[in-house]
Amino acid sequence: xxxxxxxxxxxxxxxxxxxxxxxxxxxxxxxxxxxxxxxxxxxxxxxxxxxxxxxxxxxxxxxxxxxxxxxxxxxxxxxxxxxxxxxxxxxxxxxxxxxxxxxxxxxxxxxxxxxxxxxxxxxxxxxxxxxxxxxxxxxxxxxxxxxxxxxxxxxxxxxxxxxxxxxxxxxxxxxxxxxxxxxxxxxxxxxxxxxxxxxxxxxxxxxxxxxxxxxxxxxxxxxxxxxxxxxxxxxxxxxxxxxxxxxxxxxxxxxxxxxxxxxxxxxxxxxxxxxxxxxxxxxxxxxxxxxxxxxxxxxxxxxxxxxxxxxxxxxxxxxxxxxxxxxxxxxxxxxxxxxxxxxxxxxxxxxxxxxxxxxxxxxxxxxxxxxxxxxxxxxxxxxxxxxxxxxxxxxxxxxxxxxxxxxxxxxxxxxxxxxxxxxxxxxxxxxxxxxxxxxxxxxxxxxxxxxxxxxxxxxxxxxxxxxxxxxxxxxxxxxxxxxxxxxxxxxxxxxxxxxxxxxxxxxxxxxxxxxxxxxxxxxxxxxxxxxxxxxxxxxxxxxxxxxxxxxxxxxxxxxxxxxxxxxxxxxxxxxxxxxxxxxxxxxxxxxxxxxxxxxx
Numbered sequence: 140x141x142x143x144x145x146x147x148x149x150x151x152x153x154x155x156x157x158x159x160x161x162x163x164x165x166x167x168x169x170x171x172x173x174x175x176x177x178x179x180x181x182x183x184x185x186x187x188x189x190x191x192x193x194x195x196x197x198x199x200x201x202x203x204x205x206x207x208x209x210x211x212x213x214x215x216x217x218x219x220x221x222x223x224x225x226x227x228x229x230x231x232x233x234x235x236x237x238x239x240x241x242x243x244x245x246x247x248x249x250x251x252x253x254x255x256x257x258x259x260x261x262x263x264x265x266x267x268x269x270x271x272x273x274x275x276x277x278x279x280x281x282x283x284x285x286x287x288x289x290x291x292x293x294x295x296x297x298x299x300x301x302x303x304x305x306x307x308x309x310x311x312x313x314x315x316x317x318x319x320x321x322x323x324x325x326x327x328x329x330x331x332x333x334x335x336x337x338x339x340x341x342x343x344x345x346x347x348x349x350x351x352x353x354x355x356x357x358x359x360x361x362x363x364x365x366x367x368x369x370x371x372x373x374x375x376x377x378x379x380x381x382x383x384x385x386x387x388x389x390x391x392x393x394x395x396x397x398x399x400x401x402x403x404x405x406x407x408x409x410x411x412x413x414x415x416x417x418x419x420x421x422x423x424x425x426x427x428x429x430x431x432x433x434x435x436x437x438x439x440x441x442x443x444x445x446x447x448x449x450x451x452x453x454x455x456x457x458x459x460x461x462x463x464x465x466x467x468x469x470x471x472x473x474x475x476x477x478x479x480x481x482x483x484x485x486x487x488x489x490x491x492x493x494x495x496x497x498x499x500x501x502x503x504x505x506x507x508x509x510x511x512x513x514x515x516x517x518x519x520x521x522x523x524x525x526x527x528x529x530x531x532x533x534x535x536x537x538x539x540x541x542x543x544x545x546x547x548x549x550x551x552x553x554x555x556x557x558x559x560x561x562x563x564x565x566x567x568x569x570x571x572x573x574x575x576x577x578x579x580x581x582x583x584x585x586x587x588x589x590x591x592x593x594x595x596x597x598x599x600x601x602x603x604x605x606x607x608x609x610x611x612x613x614x615x616x617x618x619x620x621x622x623x624x625x626x627x628x629x630x631x632x633x634x635x636x637x638x639x640x641x642x643x644x645x646x647x648x649x650x651x652x653x654x655x656x657x658x659x660x661x662x663x664x665x666x667x668x669x670x671x672x673x674x675x676x677x678x679x680x681x682x683x684x685x686x687x688x689x690x691x692x693x694x695x696x697x698x699x700x701x702x703x704x705x706x707x708x709x710x711x712x713x714x715x716x717x718x719x720x721x722x723x724x725x726x727x728x729x730x731x732x733x734x735x736x737x738x739x
Contacts, residue, residue: 172298172313173222173234178214181221181238190242197249198274208275208343216241216282216338218309223289227318230386237289240382241282247378248281249274254728255370258353269350276347276357279339280375283361286338287330292322306333324416328363335361365630370725373635387454402456403471407506409445410436410473414507417444421517423493428517433475434502435521438483439665441500442468447662461665468500475501477523490519616676619659623650624717635727641717642707642727644695647684648717649730652692652709683710686734695730706733 182191195205217238225231225240256266257273295303298313336344348354360368360375418426428435439461446464449457458464465482468474477484486499504513626632627641634641640655641648656670678691686693693711698704714724
């Protein structure tokens, strides 16, 4: 039974056992062929109906206008994506996941839209007359931000033997889907506009084009040009991350009351995702090597990426110490221990004339691939060396020869997780409303570090910082500043977002202390120790604005739609000191300075 949330699936199974069958049940045959359905049928599940109601109640459109400009595009979207998943093995990875992700992103986007007076910098009269068009634009942008994944990430095979591409139209016959190996993970953004007309329709496009600036923001937002997408792009980005976090069981307020997966399953999913989609294998300078015996992963790079990956999606219970993370993986049988019962293997990797000694984790290949998916065996060799006298075996010590070329640092954006759903769809609107504060501000102090994704292609500055041998070599204010600038540029350090370490307020940037310094130390040394020295060194650069009492720290009040409030403290820094020249940054609508404008 496909295209349903787990709780809905249980109800359908009970109904079938009782002799009742719903019109929206999957009609997949024994060979796995799925029959196409109409948009109305696909949207008829209780969960999706609740999302539709939440979308309608978040606008002030009349019923006929909503029908023509929102509901019909939603149905056309559903007919295009059918029961395709949003990803192969990560967020919304079940049949129907793409449809659910699109609808959820719309709901989150409309909640976030409420915090903005749109169009920005216009008169109240103009905002009143065109504000609903901006709401519809948010819906379109949220709906289309990932749609081309169903074109460029998958092959759709019809039962007739044809391969179908969605620009040809709605899937006409029974179909099956296979993910393309070696796909380009950036291509879908560039291809999203291909399906604009099919979803929005002529009427929607014409209405949007009546406001050329807004039309441009939507096009930039869905095609991956975040630097030009303005407030629409910011809303879509935050809404997208909220939907992903919800799917993965991350902390997005109380939106999802369902039982969470174990840390073991999340670790398995993270390993599988990073290995199959983010790192290089079996080549000079690669981060992993596949032998006939096992998969070998370079430490401490890969474990740090796994940890950062989990934290970036709000997953709680992740060990803060890398040794504990190794122990956790070892205790669950995710990695193979060395002859001395420890996690880290000392290995020599050779390929032709190239040779390097590395500290590595040994992983069962079956954890990542099934038999027919396994990649080719490494043409060189991985030789296990005797475990040295380096102290604790679970404490990695990377030994890299000068002739090794460091590989690209893998990105960390998604994690394997089967979606769980409580079935309490009648509470979805209140839950979504209550979650906005957490999405935009970082929630409580005890929450895991937030949605700070590793860039797929980080600049060398940040990579060099991560490779420093010890914190003592990388704790200066200048190096921290370089790390922060690079992180903001590449979106490794997020702003105005859940668990963000930087917020825009009153035309300046609030650098949240001590979280940002602890995060920096954690990233370059694997532990938070030394953050105070880094903070003191940064403060000596005198980039920050003093408060009215002559002190260095400012406080902001955080207030969300659910009226919950909290405070954050940190340094206020000019935007030009941290951001690229000409980069437009919008203030976070959820926060206000408690102590007023700083002294100049």
